[in-house]
Amino acid sequence: MPSPVPEGRTRGALLPIGGAMDLHRKRLIVQRFCALAGGADARIIIIPTASELPNGGEEYIDVFSGESGSRQVHVLPLRSRADALDPDHEAEIGEATGIFLTGGNQLKFTAMLGGTPIATAIRRANARGVPVAGTSAGASAMSAHMIAGGAKGLVPRYGMVQFAPGLGLNNRVVIDQHFGARHRLGRLITAVSFNPYLIGLGLDENTAAEIDDDHLMRVVGEGSVTVVDGSTISHSNVHQLRPGQRATIIGVQLHVLTGGWGYDLIKREVLADAHS
Amino acid sequence: MPSPVPEGRTRGALLPIGGAMDLHRKRLIVQRFCALAGGADARIIIIPTASELPNGGEEYIDVFSGESGSRQVHVLPLRSRADALDPDHEAEIGEATGIFLTGGNQLKFTAMLGGTPIATAIRRANARGVPVAGTSAGASAMSAHMIAGGAKGLVPRYGMVQFAPGLGLNNRVVIDQHFGARHRLGRLITAVSFNPYLIGLGLDENTAAEIDDDHLMRVVGEGSVTVVDGSTISHSNVHQLRPGQRATIIGVQLHVLTGGWGYDLIKREVLADAHS
Numbered sequence: 253m254p255s256p257v258p259e260g261r262t263r264g265a266l267l268p269i270g271g272a273m274d275l276h277r278k279r280l281i282v283q284r285f286c287a288l289a290g291g292a293d294a295r296i297i298i299i300p301t302a303s304e305l306p307n308g309g310e311e312y313i314d315v316f317s318g319e320s321g322s323r324q325v326h327v328l329p330l331r332s333r334a335d336a337l338d339p340d341h342e343a344e345i346g347e348a349t350g351i352f353l354t355g356g357n358q359l360k361f362t363a364m365l366g367g368t369p370i371a372t373a374i375r376r377a378n379a380r381g382v383p384v385a386g387t388s389a390g391a392s393a394m395s396a397h398m399i400a401g402g403a404k405g406l407v408p409r410y411g412m413v414q415f416a417p418g419l420g421l422n423n424r425v426v427i428d429q430h431f432g433a434r435h436r437l438g439r440l441i442t443a444v445s446f447n448p449y450l451i452g453l454g455l456d457e458n459t460a461a462e463i464d465d466d467h468l469m470r471v472v473g474e475g476s477v478t479v480v481d482g483s484t485i486s487h488s489n490v491h492q493l494r495p496g497q498r499a500t501i502i503g504v505q506l507h508v509l510t511g512g513w514g515y516d517l518i519k520r521e522v523l524a525d526a527h528s
Numbered sequence: 529m530p531s532p533v534p535e536g537r538t539r540g541a542l543l544p545i546g547g548a549m550d551l552h553r554k555r556l557i558v559q560r561f562c563a564l565a566g567g568a569d570a571r572i573i574i575i576p577t578a579s580e581l582p583n584g585g586e587e588y589i590d591v592f593s594g595e596s597g598s599r600q601v602h603v604l605p606l607r608s609r610a611d612a613l614d615p616d617h618e619a620e621i622g623e624a625t626g627i628f629l630t631g632g633n634q635l636k637f638t639a640m641l642g643g644t645p646i647a648t649a650i651r652r653a654n655a656r657g658v659p660v661a662g663t664s665a666g667a668s669a670m671s672a673h674m675i676a677g678g679a680k681g682l683v684p685r686y687g688m689v690q691f692a693p694g695l696g697l698n699n700r701v702v703i704d705q706h707f708g709a710r711h712r713l714g715r716l717i718t719a720v721s722f723n724p725y726l727i728g729l730g731l732d733e734n735t736a737a738e739i740d741d742d743h744l745m746r747v748v749g750e751g752s753v754t755v756v757d758g759s760t761i762s763h764s765n766v767h768q769l770r771p772g773q774r775a776t777i778i779g780v781q782l783h784v785l786t787g788g789w790g791y792d793l794i795k796r797e798v799l800a801d802a803h804s
Binding site for chain 1: 608609610613633635636638639640642643644647672673676690691692693694696699702721722723724725726758759761762763764766767768
């Protein structure tokens with residue numbers, strides 16, 4: 253579902269974040285997002301649709317404004333499907349230089365925005381160069397294939413992960429968040445085993461996976477990004493299981509990467525720490 | 529995930545079929561597939577991966593050969609993930625003029641072929657003009673977003689549909705099959721409500737939805753294709769439900785189309801019967 257890139261443009265970076273982003277101390281991810289969005293010239297739009305809170309998203313205004321030096325940071329009031337069908341909001345996305353998707357419930361995000369002009373406007377903005385960041389539910393929602401929910405645990409079992417169609421800014425990865433803290437390896441391996449075309453990215457809290465237009469991913473922040481590559485799976489029985497049954501899966505490749513390390517999502521190869 | 533179309537080429541038609549295809553009487557769908565594949569000059573490859581039967585796919589050889597007049601119809605022995613990682617089979621897909629995906633279990637199809645050179649070869653063949661047909665599980669597997677399973681019934685309930693990432697020949701539709709016979713309206717509406725970007729296609733048995741490179745769909749066969757358009761949904765609560773709870777969904781558009789009628793998957797508009 254990614255929009256085609258217009259001639260002469262470069263697709264904007266994606267910055268999915270594993271939740272619990274540090275907003276007040278070292279703020280590595282805030283810094284990176286504000287720099288990508290254009291610093292003092294940034295026009296940042298916060299999309300609070302995933303949040304169930306009436307003021308969801310407002311907590312980022314001062315943070316992004318303070319870091320970037322720009323006063324053009326605001327929340328687009330998209331809290332229901334009726335809001336998303338209102339054509340006035342579409343134009344504002346057209347003028348943004350950075351888009352941020354809050355946490356909350358990723359299925360609310362797609363159920364409210366899917367098939368509306370807002371979703372199309374976000375995809376087109378990214379295709380013409382606008383960076384898009386999202387934390388927690390906002391990170392999950394970015395890709396075409398989204399983990400809508402599931403159970404925790406390290407061992408893959410059938411029925412421990414539910415997929416839903418996401419926003420479609422990238423179609424090669426499936427993103428999970430709060431990864432280490434919530435023990436989500438089992439559900440990410442299960443997700444990848446359903447179709448090993450997908451590369452699993454398990455994002456720890458306060459950690460982001462920056463994906464550029466060449467499909468190169470770099471880790472930003474204080475935790476790890478766990479990469480699950482299933483293309484080497486030589487045997488799996490996920491299609492034969494009943495809900496709750498443990499899966500047999502042979503040959504998954506796992507890479508646990510910290511800040512500065514990266515991964516080529518086309519070649520499926522680790523990229524050494526850019527800073528070393 | 530659809531591959532880019534090479535310059536000077538036109539993407540091949542997709543022909544998802546709702547199962548229980550008539551192979552011996554009027555054979556409307558067999559005729560159409562064989563014509564799309566090139567008639568007497570066709571080189572048809574049958575991919576039996578979804579099937580759990582040791583000889584799955586062989587029942588189509590005489591049918592396609594008899595109809596097309598071509599003797600170049602064979603089954604590619606892709607029954608496990610190890611088969612799919614064997615590079616010899618890739619070249620055969622490169623020479624096909626028509627590809628047919630059998631029924632069986634769509635999650636077996638994606639778990640075995642996902643992330644292998646075979647899946648890439650099928651996407652590339654379609655992008656350069658080769659028609660791809662699939663029946664039952666083979667129909668479900670064609671799109672980027674695949675219904676892997678679910679419960680029957682007419683009323684949408686949370687948890688009645690399971691998604692998995694499909695082969696990705698099209699990313700605008702989600703396909704269900706044996707639609708009327710197995711009472712699958714509830715699960716198709718639930719699937720669309722998760723992200724109303726997707727257009728639901730519910731295919732009756734012995735009925736196909738032919739999708740061309742302009743995203744125009746035409747009904748072929750003796751049953752109906754039910755189109756579920758969720759872009760007009762003004763309210764839904766699917767993100768707030770627990771498994772088994774009934775959903776409230778307001779404003780779904782439904783079109784029930786028979787042979788000759790069509791639907792524009794970009795404009796979301798019905799196309800009048802081409803034969804009337």
